[in-house]
Amino acid sequence: MAAMPDAPATAAAPRLDPTNPFAQPSALPYGLPDFAAVQTEHFRPAIAAGLDAQRAEWEAVATDPALPDVENTLEALERSGDLLHRVLVVFHTLASSVGGDEIDEIETDIAPQLAAHSDAFWLDRNLFARIESLTNAAPLLDLDAETGWLLQEYRKNFVRAGVQLGDADTERLKELNSRLVTLETEFSQRVVKAMEAGAVAVTDPARLAGLDDGTLAALARSAKDRDSHAGHLITLGLPTQQPLLAQLDDAGLRAELLAASQDRGAGVDDASDTRATLLEIARLRAERARLLGYEHHGAYVAENATAATSTAVNERLARLAGPAARNAEKEADELQEMLDADPSVADGTALQAADWTNYAEKVRRDRYGVDDAVLRPYLDLDRVLADGVFFAANQLYGLTFHERADLAGYTPGVRIWEVREEDGTGLGLFVGDYYARSGKRGGAWMHHLCNQSHLLGRHPVVVNNLNLTAPPEGEPTLLTWDEVRTCFHEFGHALHGLFSDVRYPTLSGTSVPRDFVEYPSQVNEMWMANPAVVERFARHHVTGEPMPAELLAKVLAVAEYGEGFATTEYLGAALLDQAWHQLTPEEVPTDPEEVTAFERTALANAGVGLELVPPRYRSTYFNHTFGGGYDAGYYSYIWSEVLDADTSVWFAEAQIAGDGGLNRLAGQKFRDKLLSRGNAQDPLQSFRDLTGRDPRIEPLLARRGLQD
Template sequence: MKSNLKKTVLIATLACGAITGNAFVGKPVQTIKSVYTNPLMQASTLPFGAPDFSRIKAEHYMPAIKAGIAEQRAEIKKIVDNKAKPTFKNTILAYEESGKLLARATSIFSAIAEAHKTPEIEAIEKEAIPLLTDFENELNFNQKFFQRVKYVYDHELSSLQGEDKKLLEEIYKGFVRSGALLEPAKMKRMEEINKRLAVLQQDFGNMLPKAAIAQTIWVNNVNDLAGLSQADIAQCKKDAESRGGKAPYCIVITNTTQQPILANLDNRALRERVYNASIHRTDGTGQYNAYPLVVEIAKLRAEKAELMGYNNYANYSLSNAMAKNTDNAYAFLKQLIKEYQPKAEAETKAIEAYARKTQGADFKLQPYDRFYYSAKMKKDQYSFSEDEVKPYFNIDTVLVNGIFYAANKVYGLTFKERKDIPTYHPDMKVFDVIDANGKQLALFYCDYFRRPTKRGGAWMSPFFKQSQLRGQLPLIYNVCNYAKAPEGKPTLISWDEVTTMFHEFGHALHGMLSDCYYNTLSGTSVARDFVEMPSQFNESFASIPEVFNNYAKHYKTHQPMPADLRDKMIGSLNFQAAYALGENLAATCVDLAWHCLSSKDIPTAEGAKDFEAKALKEVGLLNSQIPPRYSTSYFNHVWGGGYAAGYYSYLWSEVLAVNVADYFAKHGALTRKVGDSFRANILSSGNTKDLMQIFSAFTGLKAPDASGLLKARGL
């Protein structure tokens, strides 16, 4: 999922509205003029306040951000200067409604900075981050304002109900977690830490795509690409042309450790080059070295936790999650590791034994060989290859006849593409989202194709969140990184890419079907170890026969995938399942290991690589054949995004998702009755209720049941 712009957490929220109040009284004429010429500083005239990207230019962002800061500063001052006794209405509601201009500007800029970061946008981001961090500190440590919030919390919490009570709790606890109760010296240090972390996280996020581009593998001879399909070879040629043409072909490094292209490359030496380029992209052996950034970020986070009274950052972070603390997280992981290890060992031995049939008895399987021989073994066992099924996964058909079809069956939604809404890139599409009663619910944007200006990975985020108070419909976007086919050709994607589309759309549904009064509580504003549940559950629809048969159609003949090929593919989904679980477990334990350290125990940059190896060895996951999905030096979720001490949430949420999928399977996977219940209890609720309560309200379970996870993964 999306990790937001490395900036202020701005409790002020996303909404569309004109500039209000007296923020510009006494300002220079040029400032006032910009209100009328800057499209970010005035309400959009497009449907539902959609960003008008036909008018928004790079030069508009900083003036809008600065004006937004000034406006919200004035709004907060008005709350503080109110002589009346603090109340929910004059303090909490007033705060909830503040900062609309700033939220609009930052949410739109965040989208651009992540998905289309030109050098100009990167320069703006570098200027904006310190300003936003300073303002976040200004808000978090405004003691006069916090005392009003605290007064309301102390005097009105017990008398409030529903969303009013939850909003007050979230705002008060947000200030406390930010350090509002600290003594002045510690508060000052917290401000310094926040400023430095914002810069470091931005630097880390900016380094990764550049490092990946620098590690591009150039190929002079097409014969070296033997094993790839003609479509993949054409993509290598297209990628080479778009990256300067240093050679006729190139292989682009993706964000994960293992590279999908290794499954088909016959040339072992080239496989080794690709793998080494991946694992060494930012570890100090090349132009880029992320370890100094990692070490400083880890040390500052640990110090931040210590200022707040926690022994490490992980416990500080998890105190606001379903897991609650590291003991619970590790107990969950250790149970999985214990059951996983023998299966992983058997899987590796089986692949090596298979390879030795053709390579000789002394052949030693290397990490860059695993995908290659595993793919061949899978083809032999199930008599099909990924290249055979790809023609049935046209990206447009997957979206309309798969993702939208399932959403229609389960939730009654329909989708209509519209051409009148401008986007930030011509590859994007926009759809109206219509409810069963004909009422418009949202706008859905999708941006699926990779480009050099887009960071790696896939995510969902809102331009604007849903809010009844503001009369705002959600404007939600999904972003992925798929290779776009040459002009005039259909874009065919892999099964993994199909499930990623379903996954991110699950997040989109969580945002689009939100039905909350307050913006702060709506949509995906939930704990990190809950937010991945709706998305992981939505993946289950991809393989339900009725849905699958509706979208898995050959791009030329439009005929459904033959039953025998479909059965082979579906039957093979859990083939070599230990690898997928193992790489996730390893990455999770790397994340927790770093964030369970005290500030004095953080290793040096030179010792960072050894620390990772030691941490993995201690939990039984040091395995060259199954490396972490993301290693320390390119773990953007953790060092550049919002998953610090939280990567475990993918597995934790998967347990919740398996429980939900089991309920659907038992009561009707494609029935409106079950879908409406899931929508009413979970998707529409945002963060308005206790998350365990809303999970239990739907599933009937008093607690998540982890027993089905390994079974669901075929283990």
């Protein structure tokens, strides 16, 4: 689809119908969008008006006859686009969390328009000239540190976007950007279709042996909700490994489920085949990187991250890959021994990838006396949130959470809490969207509905998204231990957004380099195992009795089991991401049938090509990288975990009376020195301000058992 032509610079922005709910800022608390008033037909005219309005605002800055200063250039740019922002945060929320044909069609249509809009800004030489002028004058302007950093970020991003290219190269860059955003949208939509098409229907309930009654009821409900002719329907989650693999006794069904997961997007059906799309994405990203003067797309991405170079990324991943694979192989030998001793399995049966999590769960049960079936009754979502996630935030930061039933989310089941400071002052809103639904993209994520900014007078409104299977009506939502971890993880992102305390919206909250953004969320995971926290939330959903002390001790001990598998499957995905994005355009395969062979070779060359440990995401459903957002950046999780592991040491050093650091003094310092800073300074400087040192890798190696 062709990019939207540039609007005439002097054209007046069309007036949006005042009955359109986006015509005025929301009057709801904290600027929460009025979802109840929004209909699908409101999006196109509001987006069109928003695009034109912001173009006019940019043109006013670019043609201002006054000498550039902070107010008429930086602040004017930061204030621009209010209407467009209002509509896009709602639209993108619905596109990712609700979906549907109408939303998908709009998303496909506006993707190239938004790419052209972005190019109209970053490739505007008049705007860049004003930024250059301000940059040159900066030593004489006595700018405060945050404003100076913002100016530096603007200049860097203009250059990285290609503003200094010649005319012919600029036109080609625009074509590449437009095509890429269309392809990324297509890839993401196809991934959702592939998850839905890959659902495994089970007509014989005997094949579901091993599942508890609650899970069986949820699978029956899934079949009913999706009009399946089967009695039960196992829907797919985004990662390769599916949770039910750990519970299903039927080896054949396990193999069928893992195959359905791994085959997604690989030509099982035309509507969800992503192979040609991902190859074109990889090729065009490589071409764009070359056009901008970089060796490959990986180098382009790394330059704007804390890693700085692809060489640094490769060295870090290589250092971890060998020890992780060796640990995984040792774990595989142990699982094979358990399978050999299983009287229900024929002699000589070899362990398969689909068996891994099932027998690993048996190890946890036999060695530690725990498995998901034992734990689930103690892990009710409501209690995990109120007495776990929110309680830890109260102990560390003094926050309180007040559910606002008077405020409506964007779809039934979405919950909203007002977050208040220790003195009762309102901080912002937290929105929880915890359940899977048809049309919702898989996985878990956090996003903003409103970014904090002192310049704009805005408070934060943040959303956490999970994809839990909804229980039958009136039944509790019982979690696995990993799902509890996900709740804490995503809330760490939410805190990063809620605590933002900056002037400029561009620098707000989680607007930090990709390989830093996962750090605060990973730190927040540590509190789920803090004795004072887990004792409150791990209680039986019927009796309210706490999880027995001996069981809790085993849960915490078993958390250290299986790091070889977990690290290897993660590294498999991270290394695949780098392999695709460290290619020149000529090196990218052209035949979709070559995708699987490329993957196999890349994993083998990296030392993680274990058949028993498939990567967390195969290329065909790797939405992080080919849907955009984490392209050449999936390494960020392990990079951030270096900071996380070292910060866990810092919290331990800040503990009071054995509280593990769960105290207001430590929490306030973490908030003030790091969480509140957003991208208002070098994020690694924020880490140094907190800990007084550069990050060390040794705590991570010890945590994951990867010491050589």
